[in-house]
Amino acid sequence: MSWEMVIGLETHVELSTQSKIFCGCRTDFGAEPNTHVCPVCMALPGALPVFNEKVLTYAAMAGYALNCHVHHVSRFDRKNYFYPDLPKAYQISQFYRPICEHGHLTVQTAAGERKIGITRIHIEEDAGKLVHDEKQGTMLDMNRCGVPLIEIVSEPDIRSAEEAVLYLRKVRAILTYIGVSDCRMNEGSLRCDVNLSIHKAGEPFGTRTEMKNLNSFQSVERAIQAEFERQVAAVEAGEEIVQETRRYDQKTGKTSSMRRKENSADYRYFPDPDLPEVRLTDDEMARIRAAIPALPDERRDSYMNTYGLSAYAAEQLTAERWLAEYFEEAASVAKTPIAVANLMQGEVFALMSARATEAEKQGRTAPEGRESLPIAPKNLAQLADMMADGRVNSSMGKKIVAALFVEDQQPEAYAAAHELFTVGDDTALLAAVSQAMESNPDMVESYRKGKTNVEKALMGKAMAITRGKADAQRLADLLRQALTEE
Amino acid sequence: MRSYAEICRLTVRQLMDALSSGSLTSVEITEGYLASIAAQNGTINAFLEVYEADARNEAAASDARRAEGNPLSPLDGIPIALKDNMLVAGHTCACASRMLQDFVSPYDATVTQRLRAAGMVILGRLNMDEFAMGSSNENSAFGVCRNPWATDRVPGGSSGGAAAAVAAGMVPAALGSDTGGSIRQPASFCGVTGVKPAYGNVSRYGLVAFASSLDQIGPLCKTAEDAALIMGVIAGHDRRDATSDAALPTRFGLDARDDLTGLTIGLPKECFGEGLSMPVYHAVMAAAEALRAMGAKVVDVSIPSLPYALSAYYVLSSAEASSNLARFDGVRYGYRVKEYADLDELYRRSREEGFGLEVKRRIMLGTFALSSGYQDQYYQKAQQARELLRHEFGLALAGCDALLTPVAPTCAYRLGEKTADPMQMYMGDLYTVPANLTGLPCVSVPCGLAEEDGASLPVGMSLTGARESLQTLLSIASAYEQRQKPNAGIHPYDRLLKGVTKA
Numbered sequence: 001m002s003w004e005m006v007i008g009l010e011t012h013v014e015l016s017t018q019s020k021i022f023c024g025c026r027t028d029f030g031a032e033p034n035t036h037v038c039p040v041c042m043a044l045p046g047a048l049p050v051f052n053e054k055v056l057t058y059a060a061m062a063g064y065a066l067n068c069h070v071h072h073v074s075r076f077d078r079k080n081y082f083y084p085d086l087p088k089a090y091q092i093s094q095f096y097r098p099i100c101e102h103g104h105l106t107v108q109t110a111a112g113e114r115k116i117g118i119t120r121i122h123i124e125e126d127a128g129k130l131v132h133d134e135k136q137g138t139m140l141d142m143n144r145c146g147v148p149l150i151e152i153v154s155e156p157d158i159r160s161a162e163e164a165v166l167y168l169r170k171v172r173a174i175l176t177y178i179g180v181s182d183c184r185m186n187e188g189s190l191r192c193d194v195n196l197s198i199h200k201a202g203e204p205f206g207t208r209t210e211m212k213n214l215n216s217f218q219s220v221e222r223a224i225q226a227e228f229e230r231q232v233a234a235v236e237a238g239e240e241i242v243q244e245t246r247r248y249d250q251k252t253g254k255t256s257s258m259r260r261k262e263n264s265a266d267y268r269y270f271p272d273p274d275l276p277e278v279r280l281t282d283d284e285m286a287r288i289r290a291a292i293p294a295l296p297d298e299r300r301d302s303y304m305n306t307y308g309l310s311a312y313a314a315e316q317l318t319a320e321r322w323l324a325e326y327f328e329e330a331a332s333v334a335k336t337p338i339a340v341a342n343l344m345q346g347e348v349f350a351l352m353s354a355r356a357t358e359a360e361k362q363g364r365t366a367p368e369g370r371e372s373l374p375i376a377p378k379n380l381a382q383l384a385d386m387m388a389d390g391r392v393n394s395s396m397g398k399k400i401v402a403a404l405f406v407e408d409q410q411p412e413a414y415a416a417a418h419e420l421f422t423v424g425d426d427t428a429l430l431a432a433v434s435q436a437m438e439s440n441p442d443m444v445e446s447y448r449k450g451k452t453n454v455e456k457a458l459m460g461k462a463m464a465i466t467r468g469k470a471d472a473q474r475l476a477d478l479l480r481q482a483l484t485e486e
Numbered sequence: 487m488r489s490y491a492e493i494c495r496l497t498v499r500q501l502m503d504a505l506s507s508g509s510l511t512s513v514e515i516t517e518g519y520l521a522s523i524a525a526q527n528g529t530i531n532a533f534l535e536v537y538e539a540d541a542r543n544e545a546a547a548s549d550a551r552r553a554e555g556n557p558l559s560p561l562d563g564i565p566i567a568l569k570d571n572m573l574v575a576g577h578t579c580a581c582a583s584r585m586l587q588d589f590v591s592p593y594d595a596t597v598t599q600r601l602r603a604a605g606m607v608i609l610g611r612l613n614m615d616e617f618a619m620g621s622s623n624e625n626s627a628f629g630v631c632r633n634p635w636a637t638d639r640v641p642g643g644s645s646g647g648a649a650a651a652v653a654a655g656m657v658p659a660a661l662g663s664d665t666g667g668s669i670r671q672p673a674s675f676c677g678v679t680g681v682k683p684a685y686g687n688v689s690r691y692g693l694v695a696f697a698s699s700l701d702q703i704g705p706l707c708k709t710a711e712d713a714a715l716i717m718g719v720i721a722g723h724d725r726r727d728a729t730s731d732a733a734l735p736t737r738f739g740l741d742a743r744d745d746l747t748g749l750t751i752g753l754p755k756e757c758f759g760e761g762l763s764m765p766v767y768h769a770v771m772a773a774a775e776a777l778r779a780m781g782a783k784v785v786d787v788s789i790p791s792l793p794y795a796l797s798a799y800y801v802l803s804s805a806e807a808s809s810n811l812a813r814f815d816g817v818r819y820g821y822r823v824k825e826y827a828d829l830d831e832l833y834r835r836s837r838e839e840g841f842g843l844e845v846k847r848r849i850m851l852g853t854f855a856l857s858s859g860y861q862d863q864y865y866q867k868a869q870q871a872r873e874l875l876r877h878e879f880g881l882a883l884a885g886c887d888a889l890l891t892p893v894a895p896t897c898a899y900r901l902g903e904k905t906a907d908p909m910q911m912y913m914g915d916l917y918t919v920p921a922n923l924t925g926l927p928c929v930s931v932p933c934g935l936a937e938e939d940g941a942s943l944p945v946g947m948s949l950t951g952a953r954e955s956l957q958t959l960l961s962i963a964s965a966y967e968q969r970q971k972p973n974a975g976i977h978p979y980d981r982l983l984k985g986v987t988k989a
């Protein structure tokens with residue numbers, strides 16, 4: 001019997017409120033260090049926290065969107081530990097009475113739909129950031145102190161690295177849909193801790209280890225694989241797995257021990273006496289529920305029904321809210337919505353990821369969200385229709401998308417200006433066929449001697465004569481005719 | 487024109503009237519008190535710092551406002567001083583600790599803002615037990631404070647400097663903080679009136695936290711009437727303190743009558759038994775008799791869980807303190823050890839050297855009470871006791887307008903008498919901690935002298951009432967003070983202010 005991994009994820013999500021959770025300071029990412037601070041978030045003597053009610057609304061929204069039970073009453077507790085990025089030496093969190101419990105989400109895996117339980121969602125504050133500098137030593141930036149977070153704790157329902165990533169993508173999709181977070185892993189607004197153990201089917205779960213602060217989908221996937229392999233090797237070698245926190249090293253692709261459980265802190269949680277209980281009335285709950293837009297699963301189903309998209313395509317296009325909204329806008333003006341979907345999933349996604357890779361190489365921040373797709377939806381719709389009609393063929397289509405990525409414009413006008421429309425009339429196509437055959441008599445002869453696979457090469461020659469613009473099907477038909485005549 | 491010694495004997499009320507009639511200016515009053523501080527502080531050590539220049543400027547500005555007919559409030563120009571745990575922007579706030587001796591506050595506490603908005607003149611910061619932990623002011627890192635009535639004795643604590651300064655005529659009123667009796671017990675030891683308001687009545691924003699669920703700021707004054715006037719300035723909802731309660735009263739106008747007919751005063755029998763010194767017992771019983779003579783009905787009541795209050799208090803206050811004081815880690819501000827090998831050592835040694843013995847004792851107690859495996863036995867049990875006390879006080883107060891108890895089981899003791907035995911010191915908080923655990927308002931009122939240990943010393947009585955009842959408590963206290971004049975003829979002003987003259 002083979003080993004199976006058992007994974008639970010703790011996902012930290014920064015909420016996109018304008019101000020911090022317990023003071024009025026701004027939350028913008030990337031400001032000059034220690035400019036968004038005040039006595040409260042710097043934990044000066046005498047300062048007191050006052051809860052930003054917007055955080056409650058956002059957390060409850062996340063709870064509803066993740067099918068949780070949202071409590072009328074929740075409460076803040078102090079998690080006590082010393083670390084220089086935590087100026088109060090305690091983090092205000094919700095330990096005993098979290099705002100949300102008992103939720104779930106579903107993901108589409110290769111093997112079908114999987115439901116993953118969510119144990120709880122609680123509200124807490126973020127810590128500051130330590131900046132290590134060779135000359136000046138370690139410095140503290142407190143801008144992030146007090147940025148509101150929710151921590152989403154999953155049940156140990158995840159069974160593969162693939163599922164873990166799908167779960168995270170789904171969390172991100174849902175939270176960006178409801179607009180409570182931008183969920184940018186590169187900016188740390190979505191971070192993930194992985195709890196992993198192994199077992200064989202039917203046997204109890206093994207001892208789990210924890211890997212903290214993984215900051216990309218890729219590192220989550222690789223860390224899981226590496227830790228799974230380590231645990232299997234260890235157990236098969238007769239070693240015992242110890243409960244501990246481990247670090248995943250992106251360079252070596254391995255995990256290593258950080259802290260054993262017996263050395264772990266006793267957080268001495270107790271209710272924060274500075275903060276009264278947090279209450280949600282039935283009316284407030286109803287208002288929050290009503291404000292939740294159509295979520296990815298709902299939209300996925302509707303794309304499948306309305307546009308005839310595959311489950312896979314629909315899942316991809318609903319992975320982020322802006323993407324779904326983009327698709328919906330383009331599809332609404334396209335004559336052939338499915339062509340829009342095909343174009344997006346193919347060439348558009350490829351160009352987006354190429355751009356991101358390029359930016360990364362140059363050390364720039366790649367544009368995110370809607371900015372990563374610099375084409376107006378109506379232009380993409382027009383191009384998809386042009387391709388669906390056969391007015392431009394697929395290779396010209398690719399050329400046009402690439403051009404629009406550089407400078408957005410009407411594809412119709414661009415195709416006209418650069419003469420990219422499909423050459424479809426028989427006179428022009430026959431001329432190309434004849435020219436190709438005349439210039440390559442040896443190929444024609446081979447074909448006629450039975451080496452019919454040279455047809456492809458001749459097709460390429462003929463296509464090149466039309467500078468790639470031919471209606472490929474018609475050109476192939478005419479070439480075949482010409483070759484088989486005589 | 488009155489002499490400085492005369493000015494320093496006046497109540498806030500009298501100063502207010504003098505300012506209003508023009509018979510005194512704020513500058514004269516302020517100079518009088520500065521002279522009193524200059525003459526006495528060397529002995530008493532009530533002030534840790536005097537803001538002479540600021541005070542003179544503020545007094546002059548106040549007189550200018552009044553001359554233009556625009557005083558900020560009736561109290562505009564009256565001096566006041568703050569315990570060293572309330573923040574005043576631009577000034578050190580040390581909590582009488584080495585840990586914060588160089589900490590200069592960048593912001594004003596809410597109470598500071600309110601005093602300023604009323605035009606009051608801030609004279610300086612007052613000695614206290616380090617981080618408000620103690621009952622004798624002997625835990626100050628900056629020297630003991632002495633009781634003006636008998637300088638070989640403690641002024642009480644932790645607001646010892648505040649009580650001593652008011653008693654010695656070094657300031658007409660002071661703000662203290664009370665977590666387990668820290669306003670009321672020193673008030674009692676020094677023969678002044680002290681108020682611990684209902685929890686949430688005065689903002690804690692800018693008060694360096696000791697135990698957040700118990701801390702309250704309140705006034706120490708010569709009379710209950712003065713305390714009512716100061717409460718009128720500092721009380722009220724503050725959006726920067728989430729525990730601030732907008733439903734509590736903000737005006738404390740007193741009943742002029744000295745007839746207490748219709749009021750019922752309860753004597754909790756648990757407060758008059760073992761541990762209470764006989765002279766204090768007799769003084770408080772005499773006060774009960776006086777209240778009865780003024781028309782009040784005096785009845786016996788019972789708070790059966792009272793014996794648990796002290797243990798519950800020390801567990802909860804230490805638990806909260808262990809967390810509240812964790813921010814003093816030497817990283818961003820406060821005391822930092824000069825040399826350290828690593829982060830752990832920076833934390834450990836900064837705290838070891840920055841905090842005094844009693845503070846470290848409470849941090850360790852509190853850390854233990856919250857630690858996993860012990861939290862149920864200590865912290866949770868203490869919370870249950872607290873709930874029980876709330877319930878029982880509610881029941882007792884359903885039939886009474888106020889509960890009368892001693893403030894402390896003894897009068898002021900000698901310096902050093904209890905420092906060797908912290909348990910002995912903690913026992914002295916027996917009667918004061920319930921008001922903090924229950925969040926109820928409580929007033930400490932002088933009720934004469936007791937002959938104790940060969941000395942004649944002030945005794946205080948305590949009046950506790952329902953959450954919104956502070957005005958009633960102050961009215962009873964004021965009526966009592968006016969009828970009984972507990973300090974008349976016995977207060978050592980003549981001796982104390984003898985040397986206070988114009989320079």
